Amino acid sequence: MTMAGEILRRQSPAEVDVCGGSAQELHVLAVDDSLVDRKVIEKLLKRLSCKVTAVDSGLRALQYLGLDGEKSSVGFDDLKVNLIMTDYSMPGMTGYELLKKIKESSAFRETPVVIMSSERILARINRCLEEGAEEFLAKPVKLSDVERLKNFVMGGGEVCSDRRINKRRLEENNDRDDGHAPSPVSPPCSCDRAACTSSSSDSSSPSIAPSSSKRLKIHHQG
Amino acid sequence: MLESLFSTPKICQFKATSSFVTPHTPLSLNRQGTTGMEVGQMQRRLVEFTKSLFMEGFLDGQFLQLQQLQDESNPDFVVEVVSLFFQDSEKLLNDLTLALEQQNVDFKRVDAHVHQLKGSSSSIGAQRVKNACVVFRNFCEEQNLEGCMRCLQQVKQEFYLVKNKFETLFTLEQQLVAAGGSIPTMEITSF
Numbered sequence: 001m002t003m004a005g006e007i008l009r010r011q012s013p014a015e016v017d018v019c020g021g022s023a024q025e026l027h028v029l030a031v032d033d034s035l036v037d038r039k040v041i042e043k044l045l046k047r048l049s050c051k052v053t054a055v056d057s058g059l060r061a062l063q064y065l066g067l068d069g070e071k072s073s074v075g076f077d078d079l080k081v082n083l084i085m086t087d088y089s090m091p092g093m094t095g096y097e098l099l100k101k102i103k104e105s106s107a108f109r110e111t112p113v114v115i116m117s118s119e120r121i122l123a124r125i126n127r128c129l130e131e132g133a134e135e136f137l138a139k140p141v142k143l144s145d146v147e148r149l150k151n152f153v154m155g156g157g158e159v160c161s162d163r164r165i166n167k168r169r170l171e172e173n174n175d176r177d178d179g180h181a182p183s184p185v186s187p188p189c190s191c192d193r194a195a196c197t198s199s200s201s202d203s204s205s206p207s208i209a210p211s212s213s214k215r216l217k218i219h220h221q222g
Numbered sequence: 223m224l225e226s227l228f229s230t231p232k233i234c235q236f237k238a239t240s241s242f243v244t245p246h247t248p249l250s251l252n253r254q255g256t257t258g259m260e261v262g263q264m265q266r267r268l269v270e271f272t273k274s275l276f277m278e279g280f281l282d283g284q285f286l287q288l289q290q291l292q293d294e295s296n297p298d299f300v301v302e303v304v305s306l307f308f309q310d311s312e313k314l315l316n317d318l319t320l321a322l323e324q325q326n327v328d329f330k331r332v333d334a335h336v337h338q339l340k341g342s343s344s345s346i347g348a349q350r351v352k353n354a355c356v357v358f359r360n361f362c363e364e365q366n367l368e369g370c371m372r373c374l375q376q377v378k379q380e381f382y383l384v385k386n387k388f389e390t391l392f393t394l395e396q397q398l399v400a401a402g403g404s405i406p407t408m409e410i411t412s413f
Contacts, residue, residue, distance in 0.1 A: 091334075
């Protein structure tokens with residue numbers, strides 16, 4: 001009898017579109033225990049022409065990536081995941097714990113990992129960023145957030161937006177519902193960084209730029 | 223007392239940009255047998271109803287995000303997500319009811335359920351349900367059983383209210399489409 005984990009592995013190379021197939025196509029692994037959120041994030045990503053694999057737990061994510069320590073006869077050379085987006089609060093394994101395991105692996109430590117959460121707890125955010133998370137996204141996630149992420153992963157420039165977690169704003173009001181108006185698809189960036197490209201850029205290079213240094217990308221105001 | 227804790231909806235203006243697809247003159251009949259004028263009325267009714275949902279705080283901007291995501295490849299996306307939410311949430315509400323009936327209430331467990339409900343309601347833009355969950359979580363943290371039970375009632379109330387509203391909304395949309403009209407897109411132009 002085959003186990004669920006093995007089935008996942010056997011199917012994955014067939015499912016996966018190796019990135020070379022389409023210059024612009026990203027493969028994103030989305031991890032969230034909420035069915036509603038999985039459906040939404042999947043749609044957001046598909047709208048941006050990304051290939052999505054959505055799983056419901058950290059364990060499944062590790063199984064998919066081949067990091068769960070199980071012996072596998074299938075090689076992972078062809079499994080290209082360009083971005084991992086994970087919810088923070090999940091039963092069993094939190095997004096933080098998943099992040100750590102991914103960063104400890106040789107195969108996926110360079111893959112950008114984004115943590116999503118509806119709770120803006122400063123200590124939690126810091127911990128994730130220090131552990132190597134690319135970004136901490138506030139839920140509910142919007143199309144503009146994902147678009148920005150896609151641009152970043154495609155190597156299109158600085159990750160920059162007023163939707164980013166701003167440390168000072170967080171310290172002032174933890175957990176306040178700021179209910180700002182939904183941003184249009186390509187929001188003009190309010191920062192003054194010359195390098196900022198908030199609209200989608202054309203990446204001529206089919207290869208995906210791995211997340212570079214461990215520098216914390218927190219956008220400070222003023 | 224709980225009512226005063228809910229913020230009143232912010233003032234917002236709406237712009238309904240619609241593609242009023244009525245190629246016929248108002249008095250001619252289209253294939254479905256409805257007049258262009260009727261379709262126009264249906265569209266207006268839909269717009270007014272949708273507006274009211276925002277004005278009364280039932281929905282927030284996240285719902286508009288979902289509507290924007292709907293397209294030809296997935297024309298029932300919004301209905302599907304909202305239906306998922308209702309299925310999911312009914313279960314959560316049952317679990318919550320049970321959890322609060324226990325001899326020794328496990329407030330951490332209760333909180334975990336409320337957190338889930340808060341998350342999914344937030345994801346579809348069900349603002350009043352979400353706000354009710356925020357209050358609920360505060361009582362969980364205080365381990366205040368009475369407060370929790372009141373909150374559960376409040377959450378249930380908001381849940382069934384918004385469910386009703388969605389059913390009306392989807393029915394209006396269905397009728398409009400069946401009559402040959404198209405659903406106007408809405409934007410919030412200012413808060």
